[in-house]
Amino acid sequence: MSMPFYVAPEQQMKDKADYARKGIARGRSAVVLQYEGGILMVADNMSRTLHKISELYDRIGFAAVGRYPEFENLRLMGVRFADVRGYQFDRRDVSGRQLANIYAQTLGTVFSESLKPWEVEIVVAEVGDTAAEDEIYRITFDGSIVDEQGYVAVGGSSEHVAGVLKERFESGSSLSAALNTATHALAHENGEERELEAGNLEVAVLERSRQHRKFRRIHGDRLTALIQQGKSGDAAGASAGTDTADGEADQD
Structure with a gap:
């Protein structure tokens, strides 16, 4: 008589997490940040x-990485929930936190x-009337939720991307500067630099000044114009930094 195969719950959870991370890591990353x-x-x-x-709704956006059919199902679920709640109550009752x-x-x-976890990582962002009221939530494949401040990266190599964002992110940046930081x-x-053209990018904003x-x-x-403007500003900033350093050296 064969013995039943037993796997400890802790090992099952670990195997599922490893499986989901590997699936997500095969795709490209996405970033969400304030400007x-x-x-x-x-x-x-x-x-x-x-x-x-x-x-997703009037003030709420959705960004995702991983398996497209899975995060598309999540997107549709969110849209349906928001539409029903906004219809039954009030459009202001729909929030990114919900x-x-x-x-x-x-x-x-x-x-x-489930035996197979969903290979997805998503971000729900809600723009407020002021920057202090903006909300950015990161939700991982296991249901963990984090309230992010300022910026967030999700996807295959999000640690590398988040590290670069941490170095370059500035609160209150212009749209072109924020786009330059993201790209x-x-x-x-x-960990290796590569060229990103406009054709490789999907870009959207939640614009505070827009109506409805x-x-x-x-x-x-x-x-294309925003990308070039951001690069020009970056180059001008680097040139100004060099000029300042030269001036300080001359004073010494």
């Missing part, structure tokens, strides 16, 4: 139809009860 006019969302994504960044909690509960249930971080995703629906995609000539 002077709201919240910027940038993903390394060459597809023009399979979006990693989307609108959606983040629902996503966390769903992913936590799948992770603990620079994504270009160093694997705050979500707006940025692409085409507008995106």
